[in-house]
Amino acid sequence: MKARRMAGYRSARAAATALKARPATYAAHENGSRGFGIDDARRYAKLFSVSPGWILTGEYFHDDPHPRVSDAAIADDITESSYSKFGSKSDPYLNIGEVLSDQDIFNFGKKALELLTQFTTSPQAKMPEENISVAEVFIPQMVKGNIVQEESEGWEFVAQWQFPKKYISETLKVGPNDISILVVVDDNMSPTYKIGDHLIVNFQQKEFTVEGVYFFLTEDEKIHIQNIKRVKTKFILSNDNPTQSVMHPEITVDKKTIIIHGKVCGVIAAT
Numbered sequence: 001m002k003a004r005r006m007a008g009y010r011s012a013r014a015a016a017t018a019l020k021a022r023p024a025t026y027a028a029h030e031n032g033s034r035g036f037g038i039d040d041a042r043r044y045a046k047l048f049s050v051s052p053g054w055i056l057t058g059e060y061f062h063d064d065p066h067p068r069v070s071d072a073a074i075a076d077d078i079t080e081s082s083y084s085k086f087g088s089k090s091d092p093y094l095n096i097g098e099v100l101s102d103q104d105i106f107n108f109g110k111k112a113l114e115l116l117t118q119f120t121t122s123p124q125a126k127m128p129e130e131n132i133s134v135a136e137v138f139i140p141q142m143v144k145g146n147i148v149q150e151e152s153e154g155w156e157f158v159a160q161w162q163f164p165k166k167y168i169s170e171t172l173k174v175g176p177n178d179i180s181i182l183v184v185v186d187d188n189m190s191p192t193y194k195i196g197d198h199l200i201v202n203f204q205q206k207e208f209t210v211e212g213v214y215f216f217l218t219e220d221e222k223i224h225i226q227n228i229k230r231v232k233t234k235f236i237l238s239n240d241n242p243t244q245s246v247m248h249p250e251i252t253v254d255k256k257t258i259i260i261h262g263k264v265c266g267v268i269a270a271t
Contacts, residue, residue: 003048003055004030018047131162136181136198142223143185161198161268172265178204179265182215182225188245189213189225196270199225203262208235208255213264219257224248225264230255 009015016026028034041052136159161181168176184197193199201215211229218224226248229236235255239245
Protein backbone atom coordinates (compact mmCIF):
# COMPACT_ATOMS: atom_id res chain seq x y z
CA MET A 1 0.00 0.00 0.00
CA LYS A 2 2.79 2.41 0.92
CA ALA A 3 4.52 2.02 -2.45
CA ARG A 4 1.24 2.26 -4.34
CA ARG A 5 0.11 5.43 -2.61
CA MET A 6 3.55 6.93 -2.93
CA ALA A 7 3.35 6.31 -6.66
CA GLY A 8 0.05 8.23 -6.86
CA TYR A 9 -2.44 5.37 -7.02
CA ARG A 10 -5.00 6.26 -4.36
CA SER A 11 -6.84 2.94 -4.62
CA ALA A 12 -6.03 -0.68 -5.27
CA ARG A 13 -8.44 -0.59 -8.23
CA ALA A 14 -6.49 2.24 -9.84
CA ALA A 15 -3.23 0.28 -9.52
CA ALA A 16 -4.89 -2.86 -10.87
CA THR A 17 -6.17 -0.93 -13.88
CA ALA A 18 -2.66 0.37 -14.62
CA LEU A 19 -1.32 -3.17 -14.33
CA LYS A 20 -4.19 -4.61 -16.43
CA ALA A 21 -4.82 -7.03 -13.56
CA ARG A 22 -8.01 -8.15 -11.84
CA PRO A 23 -8.77 -5.72 -9.00
CA ALA A 24 -9.65 -8.56 -6.61
CA THR A 25 -6.35 -10.33 -7.30
CA TYR A 26 -4.29 -7.20 -6.82
CA ALA A 27 -6.18 -6.28 -3.62
CA ALA A 28 -5.55 -9.78 -2.22
CA HIS A 29 -1.81 -9.43 -2.94
CA GLU A 30 -1.70 -6.01 -1.30
CA ASN A 31 -3.56 -6.93 1.89
CA GLY A 32 -1.63 -10.18 2.31
CA SER A 33 -4.56 -12.57 2.03
CA ARG A 34 -2.96 -14.15 -1.05
CA GLY A 35 0.73 -14.72 -1.73
CA PHE A 36 2.60 -13.78 -4.88
CA GLY A 37 5.97 -14.48 -6.43
CA ILE A 38 8.98 -12.64 -7.81
CA ASP A 39 7.38 -12.05 -11.25
CA ASP A 40 4.45 -10.17 -9.71
CA ALA A 41 6.84 -8.36 -7.38
CA ARG A 42 8.83 -7.15 -10.38
CA ARG A 43 5.67 -5.86 -12.09
CA TYR A 44 4.59 -3.98 -8.97
CA ALA A 45 8.12 -2.68 -8.36
CA LYS A 46 8.38 -1.36 -11.90
CA LEU A 47 5.03 0.46 -11.62
CA PHE A 48 5.75 1.89 -8.18
CA SER A 49 9.48 2.55 -8.78
CA VAL A 50 10.73 0.58 -5.79
CA SER A 51 12.78 -2.57 -5.17
CA PRO A 52 11.11 -5.95 -5.80
CA GLY A 53 12.69 -7.08 -2.54
CA TRP A 54 10.97 -4.20 -0.75
CA ILE A 55 7.64 -5.27 -2.28
CA LEU A 56 8.18 -8.87 -1.07
CA THR A 57 9.47 -8.21 2.44
CA GLY A 58 8.40 -4.70 3.39
CA GLU A 59 11.94 -4.10 4.65
CA TYR A 60 14.71 -1.95 3.29
CA PHE A 61 18.22 -1.16 4.46
CA HIS A 62 20.02 2.15 4.76
CA ASP A 63 22.67 0.96 2.32
CA ASP A 64 20.16 -0.53 -0.12
CA PRO A 65 21.02 0.82 -3.59
CA HIS A 66 17.39 0.65 -4.72
CA PRO A 67 14.89 3.55 -4.61
CA ARG A 68 13.46 4.38 -1.21
CA VAL A 69 10.18 5.91 -0.15
CA SER A 70 9.44 8.20 2.78
CA ASP A 71 6.37 8.15 4.99
CA ALA A 72 5.80 11.78 4.08
CA ALA A 73 5.50 10.81 0.45
CA ILE A 74 2.30 8.85 1.08
CA ALA A 75 0.43 11.40 3.15
CA ASP A 76 -3.29 11.62 2.42
CA ASP A 77 -2.94 15.15 1.06
CA ILE A 78 -0.59 14.17 -1.78
CA THR A 79 -1.43 16.37 -4.76
CA GLU A 80 -1.14 15.84 -8.48
CA SER A 81 1.69 18.36 -8.56
CA SER A 82 3.70 16.22 -6.19
CA TYR A 83 3.22 13.20 -8.46
CA SER A 84 4.81 15.06 -11.34
CA LYS A 85 8.11 15.03 -9.51
CA PHE A 86 8.34 11.25 -9.39
CA GLY A 87 11.38 10.07 -11.25
CA SER A 88 12.87 13.51 -11.56
CA LYS A 89 16.34 14.42 -10.38
CA SER A 90 14.83 16.77 -7.78
CA ASP A 91 13.15 13.91 -5.91
CA PRO A 92 15.44 12.56 -3.16
CA TYR A 93 13.56 9.29 -2.77
CA LEU A 94 12.74 8.06 -6.24
CA ASN A 95 14.58 7.13 -9.39
CA ILE A 96 12.00 5.74 -11.77
CA GLY A 97 14.57 5.25 -14.51
CA GLU A 98 16.66 2.77 -12.54
CA VAL A 99 16.86 -0.70 -14.10
CA LEU A 100 17.07 -3.56 -11.60
CA SER A 101 19.17 -6.58 -12.51
CA ASP A 102 18.62 -10.10 -11.18
CA GLN A 103 21.85 -9.74 -9.19
CA ASP A 104 20.54 -6.54 -7.57
CA ILE A 105 17.36 -8.32 -6.53
CA PHE A 106 19.34 -11.32 -5.26
CA ASN A 107 21.64 -9.13 -3.14
CA PHE A 108 18.73 -7.27 -1.62
CA GLY A 109 16.86 -10.49 -0.88
CA LYS A 110 19.93 -11.91 0.82
CA LYS A 111 20.10 -8.91 3.15
CA ALA A 112 16.38 -9.17 3.87
CA LEU A 113 16.69 -12.85 4.77
CA GLU A 114 19.59 -12.12 7.12
CA LEU A 115 17.48 -9.52 8.92
CA LEU A 116 14.44 -11.77 9.09
CA THR A 117 16.55 -14.59 10.52
CA GLN A 118 17.69 -12.34 13.37
CA PHE A 119 14.23 -11.10 14.26
CA THR A 120 11.99 -14.03 13.43
CA THR A 121 9.28 -14.87 15.93
CA SER A 122 8.97 -18.48 14.84
CA PRO A 123 9.25 -20.81 17.90
CA GLN A 124 10.97 -23.40 15.71
CA ALA A 125 13.66 -20.92 14.74
CA LYS A 126 14.30 -19.80 18.32
CA MET A 127 14.13 -23.05 20.23
CA PRO A 128 17.09 -25.43 19.89
CA GLU A 129 16.43 -29.09 19.40
CA GLU A 130 15.70 -30.84 22.69
CA ASN A 131 18.74 -32.60 24.11
CA ILE A 132 19.01 -35.78 26.15
CA SER A 133 21.53 -36.21 29.00
CA VAL A 134 23.46 -39.48 28.91
CA ALA A 135 25.69 -40.60 31.78
CA GLU A 136 29.27 -41.74 31.32
CA VAL A 137 30.12 -44.55 33.72
CA PHE A 138 33.42 -45.84 35.03
CA ILE A 139 33.79 -49.52 35.93
CA PRO A 140 36.92 -50.16 38.02
CA GLN A 141 37.04 -53.82 37.05
CA MET A 142 37.47 -52.92 33.37
CA VAL A 143 40.75 -51.18 34.24
CA LYS A 144 42.00 -53.67 36.80
CA GLY A 145 41.11 -56.63 34.65
CA ASN A 146 40.70 -59.07 37.52
CA ILE A 147 37.87 -60.98 39.13
CA VAL A 148 35.32 -58.74 40.82
CA GLN A 149 36.53 -57.86 44.30
CA GLU A 150 34.90 -55.84 47.04
CA GLU A 151 36.96 -52.75 46.41
CA SER A 152 36.32 -52.76 42.65
CA GLU A 153 32.60 -53.47 42.57
CA GLY A 154 30.09 -50.90 41.43
CA TRP A 155 29.81 -48.29 38.72
CA GLU A 156 30.78 -44.67 39.08
CA PHE A 157 29.09 -41.84 37.17
CA VAL A 158 31.84 -39.54 35.97
CA ALA A 159 30.27 -37.26 33.34
CA GLN A 160 27.14 -36.24 31.47
CA TRP A 161 26.92 -36.12 27.69
CA GLN A 162 24.31 -34.19 25.70
CA PHE A 163 22.77 -35.74 22.60
CA PRO A 164 19.98 -34.45 20.33
CA LYS A 165 16.78 -36.36 21.08
CA LYS A 166 16.36 -37.05 17.36
CA TYR A 167 19.79 -38.71 17.19
CA ILE A 168 18.92 -41.04 20.09
CA SER A 169 15.53 -42.08 18.73
CA GLU A 170 16.07 -42.08 14.96
CA THR A 171 19.76 -42.85 14.46
CA LEU A 172 20.55 -45.10 17.41
CA LYS A 173 16.93 -46.28 17.64
CA VAL A 174 16.98 -46.62 21.41
CA GLY A 175 15.10 -45.09 24.30
CA PRO A 176 16.56 -42.02 26.06
CA ASN A 177 17.05 -43.98 29.29
CA ASP A 178 18.52 -47.11 27.70
CA ILE A 179 22.08 -45.99 27.09
CA SER A 180 25.25 -45.01 28.91
CA ILE A 181 28.78 -44.16 27.84
CA LEU A 182 31.85 -46.35 28.44
CA VAL A 183 35.43 -45.38 27.60
CA VAL A 184 37.53 -47.96 25.74
CA VAL A 185 40.50 -49.15 27.85
CA ASP A 186 41.75 -52.07 25.70
CA ASP A 187 42.91 -52.32 22.10
CA ASN A 188 41.36 -55.70 21.34
CA MET A 189 38.72 -54.06 19.09
CA SER A 190 41.18 -51.76 17.32
CA PRO A 191 40.97 -50.25 14.73
CA THR A 192 37.16 -50.29 15.02
CA TYR A 193 37.27 -48.99 18.60
CA LYS A 194 40.51 -47.48 19.86
CA ILE A 195 41.67 -46.77 23.40
CA GLY A 196 40.09 -43.50 24.48
CA ASP A 197 36.99 -43.85 22.29
CA HIS A 198 33.67 -43.57 24.09
CA LEU A 199 31.19 -46.33 23.35
CA ILE A 200 27.45 -45.76 23.47
CA VAL A 201 26.06 -48.92 25.04
CA ASN A 202 22.41 -49.95 25.17
CA PHE A 203 22.29 -51.52 28.63
CA GLN A 204 18.65 -52.51 28.23
CA GLN A 205 19.61 -55.13 25.65
CA LYS A 206 20.51 -58.12 27.78
CA GLU A 207 19.85 -60.82 25.19
CA PHE A 208 21.65 -61.71 21.99
CA THR A 209 19.65 -60.61 18.95
CA VAL A 210 21.98 -60.09 16.00
CA GLU A 211 25.70 -60.36 15.43
CA GLY A 212 27.49 -57.33 16.83
CA VAL A 213 29.66 -55.92 19.60
CA TYR A 214 28.40 -56.68 23.10
CA PHE A 215 29.32 -55.82 26.66
CA PHE A 216 29.23 -59.06 28.67
CA LEU A 217 30.63 -61.20 31.52
CA THR A 218 32.06 -64.69 31.17
CA GLU A 219 32.07 -67.54 33.69
CA ASP A 220 35.19 -66.21 35.36
CA GLU A 221 33.30 -62.94 36.00
CA LYS A 222 35.55 -60.92 33.73
CA ILE A 223 34.19 -58.06 31.61
CA HIS A 224 34.61 -58.13 27.84
CA ILE A 225 33.65 -55.98 24.89
CA GLN A 226 33.85 -58.24 21.84
CA ASN A 227 32.06 -59.36 18.71
CA ILE A 228 29.52 -62.10 19.36
CA LYS A 229 28.30 -64.43 16.65
CA ARG A 230 25.88 -67.26 17.42
CA VAL A 231 26.19 -70.71 15.85
CA LYS A 232 23.42 -72.97 17.16
CA THR A 233 23.97 -73.15 20.94
CA LYS A 234 27.45 -71.64 20.82
CA PHE A 235 28.80 -68.09 20.87
CA ILE A 236 31.90 -67.25 18.87
CA LEU A 237 33.77 -64.41 20.58
CA SER A 238 36.17 -62.44 18.38
CA ASN A 239 38.17 -59.22 18.21
CA ASP A 240 38.91 -56.80 15.37
CA ASN A 241 42.57 -56.45 16.31
CA PRO A 242 44.60 -59.11 14.43
CA THR A 243 47.02 -59.30 17.38
CA GLN A 244 45.91 -61.90 19.89
CA SER A 245 44.60 -60.54 23.18
CA VAL A 246 45.36 -62.25 26.49
CA MET A 247 42.65 -60.31 28.32
CA HIS A 248 40.00 -60.99 25.68
CA PRO A 249 40.71 -64.32 23.96
CA GLU A 250 38.94 -65.35 20.77
CA ILE A 251 37.08 -68.50 21.75
CA THR A 252 33.87 -70.43 21.23
CA VAL A 253 31.73 -70.94 24.34
CA ASP A 254 28.34 -72.27 25.28
CA LYS A 255 25.91 -69.36 25.14
CA LYS A 256 24.70 -70.23 28.64
CA THR A 257 28.07 -69.21 30.05
CA ILE A 258 27.73 -65.62 28.81
CA ILE A 259 25.84 -62.91 30.71
CA ILE A 260 25.08 -60.07 28.31
CA HIS A 261 24.76 -56.64 29.91
CA GLY A 262 24.43 -54.48 26.80
CA LYS A 263 25.10 -53.95 23.10
CA VAL A 264 27.27 -51.25 21.55
CA CYS A 265 25.13 -49.04 19.33
CA GLY A 266 27.44 -46.08 18.68
CA VAL A 267 30.83 -44.55 19.28
CA ILE A 268 32.34 -41.14 19.94
CA ALA A 269 35.81 -41.31 18.45
CA ALA A 270 38.68 -39.86 20.47
CA THR A 271 40.51 -37.00 18.81
